[in-house]
Amino acid sequence: MASEPAQSTVYFDGACPLCRAEIGYYSRTDEAGALCFVDVSKAGAATPEGLSQQQAMARFHVRAADGRLLSGAAAFVEVWRRLPRWRWAARVASLPGVLAVLELGYRLFLPIRPFLSRSLGRLAPREAAARPQRPGT
Template identity: 55%
Template sequence: MKQKDPQNITVFYDGSCPLCASEISYYKRADTDHVLNLVDVSSKRFSGDDSVTRSDAMARFHVRLADGRQMSGARAFVELWRAVPGWRWLARLASLPGVVPLLEELYRLFLRMRPLIVRGFGKYQRFFGTSLTR
């Protein structure tokens, strides 16, 4: 089956989170189709819009598709993977029955553990002087 042409997708991410920023940096490099519009919601320039507030975007990963539909959490990651070459296979895998709800539960678990994970990631960066995505 032929992959339809990717459309632009707006990605709302927390640039103040070193783990999040590192992951987004990886997606940016993988975006050879140049379809990602990356919005750092931690920036003073972002105050939210009609569809997503700053506090919502800081608390949970969001994307907005070209047609205006907005998603958060696991569904947002699936749409991001669908747009980025090299990750489309994961979006196809996520289309199997029951996968997105499982990913959402894992994402919610990550959100609860995020402060601890971010602290560990920061220590890793300071110790090795690099990020995981270089």
């Protein structure tokens, strides 16, 4: 009988509305429980060994089931590899040169992440208030 593969641990910045939304999506689609999510923005949160809380929040990190600590695009690919609906993206990322292009895109995205997060944070309360309530809720 084959044993279940160990979980990969996803370290994310829960203070970032954009990050929370993406992690929420991954969490909802992780039907097999292949991922464990750690919000490194919380006081006393366990961070990957060798990383400060600030370093862990500055970039996306995943501890793969085999113990490797991945960051940036490689960390996203590990998440995609563990989610059945996203395995196609992990396969595409394994093609020559694709991971390097994804990493470049991620590095270009990082400086604008705070702006996008603030914008999303300002929109979220208005969207929630604008949503009509269903009767009985």
